[in-house]
Amino acid sequence: MVYFDNAATTWPKPEAVYQAVDYCMRKQGANPGRSGHHMALAAGQIIMEARDLIAKLFNIPEPSQVIFTLNATEALNLGIKGLLKPGDHVITSSLEHNAVARPLETLRSQGIEVSKLSTSVSNGVQPAQVEAAIKENTKLVIINHASNVTGAINPIREIGEVTRARNLLFLVDSAQTAGSFPIDVQAMGIDLLAFAGHKGLMGPQGVGGLYLRKDLRLTPLKEGGTGTNSESLFQPETSPERYESGTLNTPGIAGLASGIKFILQEGIERIKEKERILTERLLKGLEAIPGVSVYGPSLGIERAPVISFNIEGMEPSEVSFILDQSFEIASRPGLHCAPDAHESIGTLSKQGTVRFSLGYFNTIGEVDFCLEAIAGIAEESKF
């Protein structure tokens, strides 16, 4: 099987990730941060180690500013709903995932103003656009690091300079880049960073998280047991407890920690370079096939390892179906939970695109095999 659906979930994981999850369940299976016995402390240790590793990866000053959630969607909801109050204005882009677009649509009906910047498919959101959209009541800017539809990279550092200069908060959705692109929250001026554990960070599904700048305080999405300040009927003020009510996904977090260790060992630059080479080869090959339209940044422009395309006269779901059935190639057709992005590239009416998304464990052989398959399908489609 050729797995080109890494933007949804990376697969396979490093062997050590599977083993860490299993070991955690079998040997460290108690409740972290609750009881004080040996096994509970071992579980707590896993969580602490994972926070440390994430802090190291993203240059986060203090591990306590790493909050674990079910997934990046929850992290984004927590950041967005935890910060914004009626009367606030938020700036975002038309390339965002529904995990940003839908919460904002809900808040719009509660008196929060939303400006969506139209983005250039090749260059992403421009800092000057952000600058121009700022109003007196602007509180927050939300931009993804890379589009999950086109792979377009946004200039986070430059946008961070604008938000810092204008004293705005900056929330970055790193679902498509964490683990594959260097992210430094301090150097890039990021105040909140949402990440998915099961994509580039190579952890299992069921873990995501939010980095929250130390002096910021959010309204939690949920209240409940935190294992601290239990005598109080109010949530503790301290992070991360304030935001992590209930039992965490300790086995998942153990797997995530193992995934990040793998990334730190391999080196982000090496991962990025391998994915770049594979993606460029695939892109170049696709662009050369008659009847194939590729959307997003052109060859040579830096991008996440995500490619959206269509074959003339065929629906995306039809192409993906043939890829799966006849070639055992896993792709994802449709809107990829990002309708605004498809509107931007003109594929909303075409029922979206076929998306190939590559990962560190893909090979050049797989890319070439896939290009042959697409060439064959495009050729067939003429008849």
Place this chain on the structure above:
Amino acid sequence: MVYFDNAATTWPKPEAVYQAVDYCMRKQGANPGRSGHHMALAAGQIIMEARDLIAKLFNIPEPSQVIFTLNATEALNLGIKGLLKPGDHVITSSLEHNAVARPLETLRSQGIEVSKLSTSVSNGVQPAQVEAAIKENTKLVIINHASNVTGAINPIREIGEVTRARNLLFLVDSAQTAGSFPIDVQAMGIDLLAFAGHKGLMGPQGVGGLYLRKDLRLTPLKEGGTGTNSESLFQPETSPERYESGTLNTPGIAGLASGIKFILQEGIERIKEKERILTERLLKGLEAIPGVSVYGPSLGIERAPVISFNIEGMEPSEVSFILDQSFEIASRPGLHCAPDAHESIGTLSKQGTVRFSLGYFNTIGEVDFCLEAIAGIAEESKF
């Protein structure tokens, strides 16, 4: 090691649970409900099977009414915040966990009225108390099936008769009973049932859920990608998609499905009976040790396999520390995230209690070993 902390997280799990999690990550590791390729469908199949099993276990008419969350705390927050609006009145008890008490305290400040029924330690919340607390604006009654501090069982079926007769909604927190006690949402008049996956249901940490009666509609806690209706900027109306934004914890759900299969094979009655025998033996033994005070229902009264006690002149954390260090017995000291319950039994000022919570894999030998340990500690404490 003797593991008596099953009310926090059950351990160990059935061998098949570990294997299901591992198999899912290795062989079914794609994104459920998103792409349409083989592996994504296999992942989707796991989620469907788990919903089916939960529906079967709790006699839920349609599997689509089972919503997966990170944990029971999230399920309770979703039910509570999703239903209640300013001006509504809610009836609850003083034996609830902070996963209920804290969200209600937050809502109180938003104009929601809360009545907390004082409960009898032995008999739990009485249906007549609920009846007497009903007001014109009462919308919801929230009661746990069993207290996580005392093990006291609440008469859910009888309370359900009251809520049904008075046309109120009934939300039950089954964190301490699901998997160990029969639960039938239809026969018991339960409209919403919150459950933890990692306790009696024998799944891994990182999964919980909410049953929601078919005609009820909640405001979601989070919006985002649902894999359906992706073209819309609003959440879909259909359950469970409306409430499950972002990628689910598929490996955790695979483990939960395997845990429930184990429960259905063994039979709830057998599990309940084994836990009852162990708990009764432990309770009887503890009550006979001079200097030991046990809180909660007396011998012979039905209870969850949870026992809270103190040794005269010792702090709970001291007792738990000695149990862990000298005897390798895992217990949990403190307030167990339920301060109201400790106030009810008079242990709030004593820094709580020591809690033993038993599981299906505990043995009579472990109970007897533990009783000897406690007798020794109590004897020593006199000097």
